[in-house]
Amino acid sequence: MDETARSELLTIARQTVTAAVTNQPRPAPQATHPDLEQPCGAFVTLRTSGRLRGCIGCFEATQPLHDVVAEMAESSARRDPRFIFDPLRPEELDDLTIEVSVLSPLERIEDPLDFELGRHGIYIKHGGASGCFLPQVAEETGWSKEEFLTQCASGKAGLAPDAWKDPATEVYRFTCQIITEE
Numbered sequence: 652m653d654e655t656a657r658s659e660l661l662t663i664a665r666q667t668v669t670a671a672v673t674n675q676p677r678p679a680p681q682a683t684h685p686d687l688e689q690p691c692g693a694f695v696t697l698r699t700s701g702r703l704r705g706c707i708g709c710f711e712a713t714q715p716l717h718d719v720v721a722e723m724a725e726s727s728a729r730r731d732p733r734f735i736f737d738p739l740r741p742e743e744l745d746d747l748t749i750e751v752s753v754l755s756p757l758e759r760i761e762d763p764l765d766f767e768l769g770r771h772g773i774y775i776k777h778g779g780a781s782g783c784f785l786p787q788v789a790e791e792t793g794w795s796k797e798e799f800l801t802q803c804a805s806g807k808a809g810l811a812p813d814a815w816k817d818p819a820t821e822v823y824r825f826t827c828q829i830i831t832e833e
Contacts, residue, residue: 668725692711696749750831771824
């Protein structure tokens with residue numbers, strides 16, 4: 652994805668978050684770059700002064716990327732369950748950094764350890780429970796592969812810590828292109 656497309660995605664995310672935090676209607680994404688018309692999954696991560704303030708995404712590639720980013724930006728600002736009682740406030744917008752992670756398709760792996768820390772994110776699914784970690788989580792935490800899987804299973808999916816070892820648990824890997832405001 653070239654610089655123009657990356658810049659447009661960040662603009663869409665910033666305008667959407669600003670509207671959400673100031674209780675304005677979500678603006679219609681103004682995408683002009685053809686890459687942003689392609690269906691693609693994405694996550695939008697919000698941080699103020701390095702502190703996580705929201706992160707929500709979607710793996711399903713059923714909408715154009717610009718629509719997915721707008722929807723995930725609004726959800727990250729308003730509906731991340733971790734921040735329901737401490738939502739992002741208008742006075743935080745000046746310190747806000749937005750990161751958009753454009754996802755590759757999910758790839759199911761038979762061996763749960765068949766991924767590269769820092770390059771692949773993981774998605775774990777068992778029954779109706781699921782959870783994921785973006786690739787950058789491994790770099791931020793310094794976890795081993797086993798810790799990465801264990802924390803995702805228990806902390807994100809609400810499963811037993813060793814659920815990733817269960818053959819009935821589906822483990823997927825994916826990569827992402829990370830686009831961050833400077």
